Amino acid sequence: MVDKRSLPLVEVTPFLTQKANLKVYKNVGEWQVIAGELHVKKQLGGELTYSIEELNPYLNREAINPFILHSALLEGRKIKDDPHPTDAMDQLGKLEDGNVAELFFSLRTLRSPEEVLELLSDYDVKATSMAVFAGELKDFKLSTYSSSGADYMIPHLTLRPMVQFGDNHSLSLWHTFFSMDDGITDHVKQLIADVEWMTDNIKYNGVDEDKQRLAYLKKNGVQVYGASVTGPVRELEKLKEESEFWEFHLGRIEVWNWS
Incomplete structure (x- = not known):
């Protein structure tokens, strides 16, 4: 799940590209455990693109x-x-x-x-x-x-x-x-x-x-x-x-x- 409740700090580059990062989490019990980060980018007059960087707590273990x-x-x-x-x-x-x-x-x-x-x-x-x-x-x-x-x-x-x-x-x-x-x-x-x-x-x-x-x-x-x-x-x-x-x-x- 993406944390939509906290407004992210939007960075604007000198070329007017907007960038923001949001936390990705999963529910375990009643904890909301951070599982990665969502990176969002929108260029001036361009399309919105995003990528998810998954936080894997274990070395050499792929998510299945x-x-x-x-x-x-x-x-x-x-x-x-x-x-x-x-x-x-x-x-x-x-x-x-x-x-x-x-x-x-x-x-x-x-x-x-x-x-x-x-x-x-x-x-x-x-x-x-x-x-x-x-x-x-x-x-x-x-x-x-x-x-x-x-x-x-x-x-x-x-x-x-x-x-x-x-x-x-x-x-x-x-x-x-x-x-x-x-x-x-x-x-x-x-x-x-x-x-x-x-x-x-x-x-x-x-x-x-x-x-x-x-x-x-x-x-x-x-x-x-x-x-x-x-x-x-x-x-x-x-x-x-x-x-x-x-x-x-x-x-x-x-x-x-x-x-």
Whole structure:
């Protein structure tokens, strides 16, 4: 997530190029842990460009896509077994109670975001994002993806807690987590609106694929095949009891901060 609440100090160069830096963070427990920096630049009369410098706390460890799209989901089937056990739950079991963490998991079937929140409602965790299936490898081919056997790791749209801006482009409303009480409809509408705006107004690498994703979502609705959650390590450990969840990946770990 990009920290949109603090107005950045905008630098103007002698050639009237505007530059600004914003913090990138992720939610771990109730901490907002800095994970990198967003560098933004706009030349006079030119286009806006940006890059993200990721802050990796470990040497020689590449960030990986934590969500698996199994071929069974592309064929409308349910994954019947877990051919790739992970050690995320073993790692969680070795952590003391006074810690919070983030955990990623994939789903055995395509689910609506509401169904995922319902499955999580019995646990003291908060959902922070969901991996959206938008017809990739089913309705259209992708220019880039990786695979291992029946597992696919693909570029995907991400359903995130909704952020809204006022008429003067100032931040007016934001959500840190999804909530069953608030529902998910507005978050989904915002995702569709954001992709519509992007594909209509910006030329970028992958815009044609995003147009196909948008057409698929408008026709079929939003379904997801994975989610990220955060909470106390003992609660995260309980998620292995949910038969619908598989391919767990452990993310950042922090000391206790949970109300």
